[in-house]
Amino acid sequence: MGSFKLGRMTMRSLLGKPATAMYPVVPPVYFERTKGHVENDIETCILCSICEKKCPSQAIVVDKPAKSWTIDPFRCVQCNACVIACPKQCLTMVNTYTAPATSKSTLTVTKAEAAS
Amino acid sequence: MGKRTIIPFGPQHPVLPEPVHLDLVLEDEIVVAAIPQIGFVHRGLEKLVEKRDYNQFMYVAERICGICSFGHSLGYAQTIEALMDVEIPKRAEYLRVIWHELSRIHSHLLWLGLVADGFGYESLFMHTWRLRERVLDIFEKTTGGRVIFSACTVGGVVHDIENSELSGIVAVLDGLASEYAELSGAFLKDTSVNNRLVGVGVLTKEQAYDLSAVGPFGRASGLPYDIRSIGYGGYADLANFVPVTSPAGDSYARCEVRVKEVLASIEIIKELVAKIPAGEIAVAVKGAPAAGSQVVSRLEQPRGEAFYYAKGNGTKFLDRFRVRTPTSINIPGMVTALAGCQLADVPMIVLTIDPCISCTER
Ligand code: SF4
Ligand code: SF4
Numbered sequence A: 001m002g003s004f005k006l007g008r009m010t011m012r013s014l015l016g017k018p019a020t021a022m023y024p025v026v027p028p029v030y031f032e033r034t035k036g037h038v039e040n041d042i043e044t045c046i047l048c049s050i051c052e053k054k055c056p057s058q059a060i061v062v063d064k065p066a067k068s069w070t071i072d073p074f075r076c077v078q079c080n081a082c083v084i085a086c087p088k089q090c091l092t093m094v095n096t097y098t099a100p101a102t103s104k105s106t107l108t109v110t111k112a113e114a115a116s
Numbered sequence B: 001m002g003k004r005t006i007i008p009f010g011p012q013h014p015v016l017p018e019p020v021h022l023d024l025v026l027e028d029e030i031v032v033a034a035i036p037q038i039g040f041v042h043r044g045l046e047k048l049v050e051k052r053d054y055n056q057f058m059y060v061a062e063r064i065c066g067i068c069s070f071g072h073s074l075g076y077a078q079t080i081e082a083l084m085d086v087e088i089p090k091r092a093e094y095l096r097v098i099w100h101e102l103s104r105i106h107s108h109l110l111w112l113g114l115v116a117d118g119f120g121y122e123s124l125f126m127h128t129w130r131l132r133e134r135v136l137d138i139f140e141k142t143t144g145g146r147v148i149f150s151a152c153t154v155g156g157v158v159h160d161i162e163n164s165e166l167s168g169i170v171a172v173l174d175g176l177a178s179e180y181a182e183l184s185g186a187f188l189k190d191t192s193v194n195n196r197l198v199g200v201g202v203l204t205k206e207q208a209y210d211l212s213a214v215g216p217f218g219r220a221s222g223l224p225y226d227i228r229s230i231g232y233g234g235y236a237d238l239a240n241f242v243p244v245t246s247p248a249g250d251s252y253a254r255c256e257v258r259v260k261e262v263l264a265s266i267e268i269i270k271e272l273v274a275k276i277p278a279g280e281i282a283v284a285v286k287g288a289p290a291a292g293s294q295v296v297s298r299l300e301q302p303r304g305e306a307f308y309y310a311k312g313n314g315t316k317f318l319d320r321f322r323v324r325t326p327t328s329i330n331i332p333g334m335v336t337a338l339a340g341c342q343l344a345d346v347p348m349i350v351l352t353i354d355p356c357i358s359c360t361e362r
Helices: A002-015 A050-054 A081-085 B045-050 B057-061 B069-083 B090-118 B122-143 B163-189 B191-197 B205-210 B215-219 B233-237 B251-275 B326-338 B343-352 B357-361
Strands: A037-040 A060-063 A068-071 A091-094 A107-110 B004-009 B021-027 B030-037 B294-301 B304-312 B318-324
Touching: A002 B122, A002 B163, A037 A068, A050 A060, A050 A081, A081 A091, B004 B343, B021 B343, B030 B326, B030 B343, B045 B057, B045 B318, B057 B069, B057 B318, B069 B090, B069 B294, B069 B304, B069 B318, B090 B122, B090 B163, B090 B233, B090 B251, B090 B343, B122 B163, B163 B191, B163 B251, B191 B251, B191 B343, B205 B326, B215 B251, B215 B304, B215 B326, B233 B251, B251 B343, B304 B326, B326 B343, B326 B357
Parallel strands: none
Antiparallel strands: A037 A091, A060 A068, A068 A107, B004 B021, B021 B030, B294 B304, B304 B318
16 A cells, blocks of 8 residues: 555656756756855955954964965865854855865965055 | 574675674574674764864864754753853744754654665655755755754854744645655555564563663664653743654664654644744853863754763863764664574664764764
8 A cells, every 4th residue: 555655656756847956957056045155355354363263174364464365165164153253244155166176275365455 | 503604794885874893693594693893984073172162163063973963063052051051042942943853854754765775665765865855955945054054053043044934844844744644654554665674673672771772763662762851942842742652672663663753843843833932043152161060961863862971171172072872872772683683684673773873983
């Protein structure tokens, strides 16, 4: 009897639309809160290093003299601790993932005044 | 007496992805004894409390297990809150329980899928995991993560769930429950499933009691122990909580307990959604655990009772943190249930304790 019920369910799956998204033809849907990657609006950042201290995986390095903020996306575990801790709210957890890569690299953003 | 042979089983096994090794002592096809060995994936993350402060360790604690990740963050948060005498807002307690019960649903659905896969019923496995996906979507929508949520902090929770979204969750669970009713029929009534489960790997109530079996494993032997019934956190406000038990003690009973616990969890979530108070979701926690303070706390994980111990030293770093996960306490019971079974049933019986060796080794 149980099998028969499951047979009905399987028939519904066969005839209905697929349960999974047809990636990559159909792009994935991310939710608003999906934890993809961290971005810094460096012009608002005051280089206070709080995010660096809060990060449990030491993914962030703030270099005050060089006015730069560096994140190692391969160390980051998307825990949101830095985003919550930042006093200027310049960090955002963006809901898309970083592109796949063949080698590890870090990402540095530098204040415009320092770069010029 | 037949000739005795010793057959090694695991730590790599096609049916069982868990790194547990068993030396099976066989007489013909019958297992007379099983000698377990773990220690293949030791991570030593308890030692990390010395290097990460108590707030940062939250993110380490939730990585103890990939399936009960929320449960471990909740257990850790409860322990530290008890250590520092923090009382968290009611709404946070409710939200924690809602996420925790959703984790139980997803964990049990995962297990039911694995067990279906274990006895070779592929379509049942696929359907179970298809349903589980809806729960994972709820997680991603409400916390941003499918597996690791980082939703708990010491003092409360990070994200609120709007009341409208909570009703949305109940609607999803209602839809899930109706399809789940069809699925559970296959688990509980199908002859081919029953042939693999009924009377296999029996653990009597006395044995379960003596060996301190916990969780669905113990409850399937008729032990009515469930830490949720002591009413910690939001569980205190449930009108009526009765642990799901089954008397038979065989693999079928373990399956039955988990099948019914999914429905019980859906009921708990519905009740809490109806009762959830408005208000804050976290309190600010300042300072550090006092020197010499110690706390023990317990929690019902999907696999059974987990036990946490923490000791403060006056700084932001803990002196000691210790977790005892349900699997480690269930291993003696599993070995007992294995004695006398057929060799072909070994992977099935090991699966029925829902082993999570990686979190046992932390
Ligand atoms: S916490 Fe915020 S303001 Fe401070 S360094 Fe980090 S990103 Fe900049
Ligand atoms: S999200 Fe967490 S791991 Fe990633 S940079 Fe921020 S604090 Fe570090």
